[in-house]
Amino acid sequence: MLKEAAPAAVAPVVLDNVTKRYGRGRGAVTALDGVSLSFTAGSFTAVLGVSGSGKSTLLQCAAGLERSSSGTVRLCGKELSRLSHRQQAVLRRQRVGFVFQELNLLPELTVAENIALPLRLDRRPVSGVDIERAASRVGLSGAQLRRRPAELSGGQQQRVAIARALITSPDVIFADEPTGALDPHTAAGVLRLLREAADGTTVVIVTHDPQVTRFCDRAVFLYAGRVDQVLPYPEPAMVARLVEELGERADGGRG
Amino acid sequence: MGGWMLAGIRRGPGPLIGTVVASAAAAVLTVAAISTAAAYTQAPAGRLASASVVVAGSTNVSVTHGSGEDAEHETLPLPAYRGVPASLAHYLAQVPGAASAVGESGFPNGAVRAGEVDLVAVNAKPGVSPDVLASRIRAALHGGQGYTIATGATRGDIANLNAAVERSNGQALAGALIAPIVLISLFVLASTTALAVNLRRRRFALLRAVGATRGQVRRAILAELAICGAAGGVLGWLPGAALGAVGVRALAAHQMLPAGSAAWLSPWLAAIACGTSALVAWLSGQVAARRGSRTAPAQALRETAAERKWPNPLRVLLGILAAGGSGTLMAFTLGQKSAAGQLALAFPLLLACMLAVALLGPLYVAFTAWLARPAVALGGAPARLALAAVAAQPRRAASAVIPVAMAVAMVGTVYFADASIQHATASQAASTVTADNVLSGADLTAATLRQVQALPGVRAAAGVTPVSAAVTDPDLEQAYGEAVTSGPLGHLLDLDVTSGSPAAPRPGQIAVSALEAGSGALGVHTGSRITVYLPDGTPYRATVSAIYSRSLASGDLLLPASVAAGHTGTPPGYSQILVSGGTQAELARLAAGHPGLRVTSRSVANAQSAQAAAQNSFANNLILGVLALLSAVALVNTLVVTTLERRRVLRLLGRVGATRGQAAAVFGWQAVFVVGTGLIAGAAAGAVTLLTVTRAITGSWTPFIPLAPAVSLVAVVAALAALAVMIPFGVMSRRESALTSG
Numbered sequence: 001m002l003k004e005a006a007p008a009a010v011a012p013v014v015l016d017n018v019t020k021r022y023g024r025g026r027g028a029v030t031a032l033d034g035v036s037l038s039f040t041a042g043s044f045t046a047v048l049g050v051s052g053s054g055k056s057t058l059l060q061c062a063a064g065l066e067r068s069s070s071g072t073v074r075l076c077g078k079e080l081s082r083l084s085h086r087q088q089a090v091l092r093r094q095r096v097g098f099v100f101q102e103l104n105l106l107p108e109l110t111v112a113e114n115i116a117l118p119l120r121l122d123r124r125p126v127s128g129v130d131i132e133r134a135a136s137r138v139g140l141s142g143a144q145l146r147r148r149p150a151e152l153s154g155g156q157q158q159r160v161a162i163a164r165a166l167i168t169s170p171d172v173i174f175a176d177e178p179t180g181a182l183d184p185h186t187a188a189g190v191l192r193l194l195r196e197a198a199d200g201t202t203v204v205i206v207t208h209d210p211q212v213t214r215f216c217d218r219a220v221f222l223y224a225g226r227v228d229q230v231l232p233y234p235e236p237a238m239v240a241r242l243v244e245e246l247g248e249r250a251d252g253g254r255g
Numbered sequence: 256m257g258g259w260m261l262a263g264i265r266r267g268p269g270p271l272i273g274t275v276v277a278s279a280a281a282a283v284l285t286v287a288a289i290s291t292a293a294a295y296t297q298a299p300a301g302r303l304a305s306a307s308v309v310v311a312g313s314t315n316v317s318v319t320h321g322s323g324e325d326a327e328h329e330t331l332p333l334p335a336y337r338g339v340p341a342s343l344a345h346y347l348a349q350v351p352g353a354a355s356a357v358g359e360s361g362f363p364n365g366a367v368r369a370g371e372v373d374l375v376a377v378n379a380k381p382g383v384s385p386d387v388l389a390s391r392i393r394a395a396l397h398g399g400q401g402y403t404i405a406t407g408a409t410r411g412d413i414a415n416l417n418a419a420v421e422r423s424n425g426q427a428l429a430g431a432l433i434a435p436i437v438l439i440s441l442f443v444l445a446s447t448t449a450l451a452v453n454l455r456r457r458r459f460a461l462l463r464a465v466g467a468t469r470g471q472v473r474r475a476i477l478a479e480l481a482i483c484g485a486a487g488g489v490l491g492w493l494p495g496a497a498l499g500a501v502g503v504r505a506l507a508a509h510q511m512l513p514a515g516s517a518a519w520l521s522p523w524l525a526a527i528a529c530g531t532s533a534l535v536a537w538l539s540g541q542v543a544a545r546r547g548s549r550t551a552p553a554q555a556l557r558e559t560a561a562e563r564k565w566p567n568p569l570r571v572l573l574g575i576l577a578a579g580g581s582g583t584l585m586a587f588t589l590g591q592k593s594a595a596g597q598l599a600l601a602f603p604l605l606l607a608c609m610l611a612v613a614l615l616g617p618l619y620v621a622f623t624a625w626l627a628r629p630a631v632a633l634g635g636a637p638a639r640l641a642l643a644a645v646a647a648q649p650r651r652a653a654s655a656v657i658p659v660a661m662a663v664a665m666v667g668t669v670y671f672a673d674a675s676i677q678h679a680t681a682s683q684a685a686s687t688v689t690a691d692n693v694l695s696g697a698d699l700t701a702a703t704l705r706q707v708q709a710l711p712g713v714r715a716a717a718g719v720t721p722v723s724a725a726v727t728d729p730d731l732e733q734a735y736g737e738a739v740t741s742g743p744l745g746h747l748l749d750l751d752v753t754s755g756s757p758a759a760p761r762p763g764q765i766a767v768s769a770l771e772a773g774s775g776a777l778g779v780h781t782g783s784r785i786t787v788y789l790p791d792g793t794p795y796r797a798t799v800s801a802i803y804s805r806s807l808a809s810g811d812l813l814l815p816a817s818v819a820a821g822h823t824g825t826p827p828g829y830s831q832i833l834v835s836g837g838t839q840a841e842l843a844r845l846a847a848g849h850p851g852l853r854v855t856s857r858s859v860a861n862a863q864s865a866q867a868a869a870q871n872s873f874a875n876n877l878i879l880g881v882l883a884l885l886s887a888v889a890l891v892n893t894l895v896v897t898t899l900e901r902r903r904v905l906r907l908l909g910r911v912g913a914t915r916g917q918a919a920a921v922f923g924w925q926a927v928f929v930v931g932t933g934l935i936a937g938a939a940a941g942a943v944t945l946l947t948v949t950r951a952i953t954g955s956w957t958p959f960i961p962l963a964p965a966v967s968l969v970a971v972v973a974a975l976a977a978l979a980v981m982i983p984f985g986v987m988s989r990r991e992s993a994l995t996s997g
Contacts, residue, residue: 060553063464065464065552065553066553085468085469086468086469086470089463089466089467089468089471090468091466092464092465092466092552093465093466094466096466098465100461100464104461106461106462117462117465118465118466121462121465121466121471122466164465
């Protein structure tokens, strides 16, 4: 299926002054506070920060999994607040891929069925060849396609999730701590695969692991719901130092 | 919708098993009820098998209310033959096509008047079909008004008038069962499906995140439920059919269906069972599916999906309305004039109370958890953990408490209402009969009565016979009472006459119970004129001579025996003769002259009638059995599912070093809380209905609650709950290797 290409000048993910609040009145918590960011086509960006800095909220608002309290989010050229729930769902399955930390896959479906899920939801024809191609891009063999997720290792499960994210040739892939549950070696393998397989696709990874930035073009640091720094071509050692500093600031703020 | 979306059924269907089981139970009972309702056995034509056409006086009584276009006809099958003139046989023999016509008598409930026969059997000439002959006979009888003309299988109903009465009783009972079964099944399934959907929130969130629309998720859930429902229907068919067959046999044995009745066991029932349970599952899943489809996709990203602690304000509002509605309905029920009207509202009242408990469950649970806090300090860490879980998630705890409350409310109300009525009947019977001795058995004729009255020392004696009469109160239905010979009743029966004459009614008079009439549906008082229809359909227009309040044992009508004689379809005589005064020896001597006649003292006679009343509660026990089965399924199902849901907690307890015993104590304390709060809520909901029913029937606010059944009910509920929690706990804890034993 031909994909409507986003104009090169327009970034597929643009957040403009986005604020997200949970709760009301005195108990309200501001998770994102006037964040403006854009993720250009084909970029591979890591979003980092200490716990509670708003990383996951940023991803959820950018991907349309949560509605922002104010500000605008443009995903694949569409302003999310103007889309109905249904239109957002259709946009997600046609133009966006997801990789989560765990519970990525439906346990009752086979690997092949999990990979084909977005196509099925979109009522598109599913050919075995397409699935095998997507699987081979992430290094899964034909025999593994008939297995259930529980029969695979953690690293293999994440590869299945990546294959599922890639099956629709999306404009954007959002990944939330995709290697959080993996050992450093397996994690590096999964990230390398994602980097290679997602060639040309915009990737946004939320992580707290500085090593992830080895594969990234850019690192965005969040602190207290705001963008603290943006680092092009990040070096893991520097990233680690910055994360450490953010942690100390957070401790100081609390203390 | 692709079948792939339904893969959840194929593999790891844990939560859905409950739905299947609940649907199966619903199907079992629906099938049983339908096959009972459809039980249809034409009574054998017997002596009439060779007759082409049978002609009897109309076997129904008809009443017309209103006039003109608003006229409303009501008919009721008669328990006795009207009788037709013997000369009718001669007349019908002249009808073209008739070979012969013979007047026949001596059927059970037959006419016993001179010059009359029960019916006329007409034989057709060769070559004349019974239907043709029947239509000619109808023409000869000027349209057949006032007659029942039967051919073929329907002759059996004329040969045995009880068949029609019993069949309509049986169908009324089954019809009365279907509504509660469907309603309660809907409730049980709704709560089970809500849990099944809740357990898989993250699965739906993931589907939503990768682009499933709300509609797709909703349709997938509903399709799953319909399939589970249909599977439940298949499972439920055979047991349901078996239960139906047993039920029909039991009803026939208790004269509530014609003898020889068979349940309707057509293969179509399997289709109906599947269809019904699939439909019920689908309907009950609407709310759950809607909630499931609205799962925020972002929940797929969270480790522990945040669940709303407090119920939706709409639920609370509806709960308050249901509670208010129950109060209003209770007041309205007590304000109903007739006991029948009050009883008709008892089930809706029970449902309204249970609905209030179900809707306000979470608030009730939170409040109880708050109250229980000081007591929990005594139970140590496990009790504290258990209570914390309840207090943190009152909605979830309520979903376990509600079925316990339902079981207690339903089973308790039906059982104790029946027990209260029986108790009141027995104690009224004891104070109603004031005669010293009761003669029963054979040969209780008018001549015997005269002999008894002539015995030295006899102050009073009267013959009594049970009798029924059709009354319009306001629907045409049979009222039961007694026919009694004339004279003062003072030393024989104390009916607690509240107005009018304490003597037996004379011809042209009738005495009516306060429940049926005094303040009741007949809307009559002493001196009113009413028309009742005797068993053979003869109208009896009478003046109300008395209104009495002790009617549980002796019935709602008191008719003069001389009026009922010859119209009841029973041989002349009485079923009992009540005697006051006279000596035991004189009575024994009299009995010796009448083979089959027995003399019993008042106390023995009363004990016998109390026993007879107990046997009459078969229908009630049947309803009770059905409700108990459904409640038990609901209770076990919900508790098993809610326990399995806490697997994560169990794992965590193991990781932080809890022993198996401590983990068991946490789950055990939760079961204790669930059973305790459920019992209290159920008792409260049931008490409203129980008090109303007791008040309606016995006039007293005090229900009779025998200790042993009350304790058994509590024990069974507690045991079921304990098993439903501890067995899944045992299975899960064996799998959690982190739990240390000790």
